[in-house]
Structures are given as C-alpha cells and as structure tokens.
Amino acid sequence: MRQLGQLEAVIMDLVWAYGRPVPVRQVLEDLRRDRRIAYTTVMTVMDNLYRKGFLTREMVARAYRYQPAKTREQHHAAVMEKVLADSSDRAATLLHFLEQMQPDEVVRLREALEQRPASGKSSDS
Known part of the structure; x- marks a missing residue:
C-alpha cells in the first residue's frame, strides 16, 4: 500500500x-x-x-x-495491515498499539472481536 x-x-x-x-x-x-x-x-x-x-x-x-475506491475505514485498515506486515514481530507491534489505546477503545475492540466472523475476514474485504 x-x-x-x-x-x-x-x-x-x-x-x-x-x-x-x-x-x-x-x-x-x-x-x-x-x-x-x-x-x-x-x-x-x-x-x-x-x-x-x-x-x-x-x-x-x-x-x-x-x-x-474504498471507505476511509477500509483504507486505514489496509494501512494498519501494511504496518503489521512490515513488522518483524506482529504480536509485539499489536501489543504496543494496544497499550496506547484508551480504555473505551479497548472495550469497543473487544466487542468488535466478539462479533467477528469465524473466518477472520469480513464479508466486504
């Protein structure tokens, strides 16, 4: 990207x-x-x-x-994926990102993860 x-x-x-x-x-x-x-x-x-x-x-x-061509959210998700793909340790990069999130954002993330399809890919990807 x-x-x-x-x-x-x-x-x-x-x-x-x-x-x-x-x-x-x-x-x-x-x-x-x-x-x-x-x-x-x-x-x-x-x-x-x-x-x-x-x-x-x-x-x-x-x-x-x-x-x-994509929504703002789809674009930002693609940028985030590129950052993770370029990381030598995806898990560590994600953990550092999560540490910077506000508590209410973490709650929204957990809710989104609970609603995530089993395949891990959204239907509009």
Missing part, C-alpha cells in the same frame, strides 16, 4: 466527506477556501490517486466524477 502525500491526503479527506461522486472543480473550490491552488494541480493529483487505486472515476458530461 502506497502512502498518501500531503495534498493527496487532503483531497482524499474531501472526497470521503462528500459521500458522492464529485468533479475536480468541486474539490478545487473547496481547496481554494484555504489555499491558492491551480485546477491543473488538483486534476493531476486526482488522476494520480485514480492510477494508484485510491479513487474510481466515471465520465459525466465531458468531466470525470471521482469517488473513493
């Missing part, structure tokens, strides 16, 4: 927040609230995100509309 660059992460956050397919122009308008940025820059970054598999797109009236 490739890491997201700074502008890529900002754009992905926006696209996840929209909850619907969006054209480059919409993303550009929202980005321009906080920074000066060119249309071509946003278009290039969104095209790169599409090529990397983070976005899907569909041509609508001569312009692409983009949407996330």
